Amino acid sequence: xxxxxxxxxxxxDRVEHDALPGSRGEHFLQCALETTxxxxxxxxxxxxxxxxxxxxxxxxxxxMAFISTSDADGECDSSLRAGPAGFLHVVDSxxxxxPEYRGNGxxxxxxxxxxxxxxxxxxxxxxxxxxxxxxxxxxxxxxxxEFAGLAGEDRKVERWVVFSVEEAYIHCRKHIPxxxxxxxxxxxxxxxxRRKGGDFFExxxxxxxxS
Numbered sequence: 001x002x003x004x005x006x007x008x009x010x011x012x013d014r015v016e017h018d019a020l021p022g023s024r025g026e027h028f029l030q031c032a033l034e035t036t037x038x039x040x041x042x043x044x045x046x047x048x049x050x051x052x053x054x055x056x057x058x059x060x061x062x063x064m065a066f067i068s069t070s071d072a073d074g075e076c077d078s079s080l081r082a083g084p085a086g087f088l089h090v091v092d093s094x095x096x097x098x099p100e101y102r103g104n105g106x107x108x109x110x111x112x113x114x115x116x117x118x119x120x121x122x123x124x125x126x127x128x129x130x131x132x133x134x135x136x137x138x139x140x141x142x143x144x145x146e147f148a149g150l151a152g153e154d155r156k157v158e159r160w161v162v163f164s165v166e167e168a169y170i171h172c173r174k175h176i177p178x179x180x181x182x183x184x185x186x187x188x189x190x191x192x193x194r195r196k197g198g199d200f201f202e203x204x205x206x207x208x209x210x211s
Contacts, residue, residue: 056093062088100159119163132172133169
């Protein structure tokens, strides 16, 4: 079935945004492509507005998370956040906190959060259960001192992102590859160009010089 043509009368903006999770665009396409029943079952069975105990346990053993943000104009960015298991801190069933380390100075994710607090987080277990967890919600930037107790001996944390959970739901396992973790030294917060990967994609030499 092909996608419907959008007109002024069939725009997703005209879809009633009811109490169901998801966007108007989701609901519009569910109706147009006749997936409403499946989607409604998923919303009913799998989507929570908080982290339940199994989700909390899952978050506690994660060593990475993919963070999606966008600015006020909707320009998107996705980034990886990583650390030892437990670097993602569950403060309560509706609050996550994660550290921000010294990076390249661009501040893409944090800059977006300042303009648009809506953030998506995806955590994937590639090694044991082959399952994922989506967490969507709002975020704010906090000074180091606000959650200094969470840093423990880690003095490389510069600030925190405080994540307010609005949706939490499963990511199915059918396309998640199984991986085997390998020990490696991680140079958290380093400014060493070689250890950071250098110009791996040779972008510096690919710049087009305008005459």
